[in-house]
Amino acid sequence: MNLEKVIFGFFIVLAATLNFGFFIGDIDRPELHHVYELAAALVVSLIATALKFGDRTQIGAIHLSTSLVADLQLIAAAITWAVAVHVTGEGMTASVTSSVVSLSGGALFANIVSVIILIVETVMLRR
8 A cells, every 4th residue: 555645545535535525515694614624624635735846747747736726715715704704894794605615615616626536547557
């Protein structure tokens, strides 16, 4: 068993599941989407991205690109949340919550693509 592959797969799947945990729930109800879930999804996604650097294969490039998309979406969601709460003072209205959750949904889609690529890569692996 390759420990590096285990850690790599762990963080890819953890990023997807944390993002899913934040995303699930009514899109316009802020009480169903906690800021710490979003923060955890972002941190783990950034760690997963860092682990993808150094892989010089074509599949590695696709892994990295999907991870960068997820990072950008989650960063945009976090900035949207922070601006609404701390800059404008608007708070987490239904409109702001919908925007934040929609951005995390885009990141979730990128995470799912990354997990599918990981599964395909694993199935194609020959001993």
